[in-house]
Amino acid sequence: MSKIKDALQKAKREGMISDPFAKTESKGFAVEGESQTRVVDYTEEAVRKHKILTPYFEDHNLSERFKLLRTKLISETQSKDERSLLITSTLDQEGKTFTAVNLAITFAREVDQTVLLVDVNLHNPSILKFFGIEEDVGLVDYLMHNRPLSELLVRPGIEKLVILPSGKPVKNSAELLRSLKMKELVKEMKNRYADRYVFFDAPSMSNSVDAMVLSEYVDKTLFVVESGRVQPQQLSESLNLLNTDKILGSILNKKN
């Protein structure tokens, strides 16, 4: 075993194996495999439509809300090194992807923070749609076909933000997410860099066990709660499905 490890390390040193998470120093921050990661710029139309905080969609109140959230999250997690955060909700369509994307951008705007945003909604992936990017490979291709991450990661034209898309929708999401390979990947994504937050955009608790499975792998889980929609009873039922230690808090999302 150690011989294999030594050989791998030697090959890496000699540049025979490329490291998908390789750090590039050119811009003074760490981005995974920057030389290989595809740069596919977001579209103006998509970010406007989905209210994504960019120069094409500026909303002072929304931006301030996300900055406040960033401050709170950093103060809750940084000293404990809890930088892998899952975002879920009780019901579908409460605003998880909206929250995950805007939160990731707000974190990436922090001087010394890099961000990886992972689409773990394998049935109904939508992160790339929010950016207007059309790509159909992602995490499932890594999990099912061993496709190198360097071929799957996308940089949407926002500094210090890298996305791992989900890929084509699959039916067997729970088996894929429960795999040891996924567990190891979650650990690796966070531990590779001390300045990186990893956000996972998960499905809701109501239609699959995926969020439950993933919450065991990440440091903490955040609950998006759409204002005026979820009954307290429903919310407490879904919170009860998670390990209490894993729950960081809830984010009230107002769609208007």
Ligand SMILES: Nc1ncnc2c1ncn2[C@@H]1O[C@H](COP(=O)(O)OP(=O)(O)OP(=O)(O)O)[C@@H](O)[C@H]1O
């Ligand atoms: N705060 C908000 N302001 C305006 N529009 C919002 C807000 N939150 C969500 N939306 C819109 O509501 C719709 C549902 O949001 P989103 O896709 O983020 O929900 P979701 O919880 O990720 O859904 P799913 O369960 O299908 O993954 C989207 O069209 C999104 O643009």
Ligand SMILES: [Mg+2]
């Ligand atoms: Mg979503």
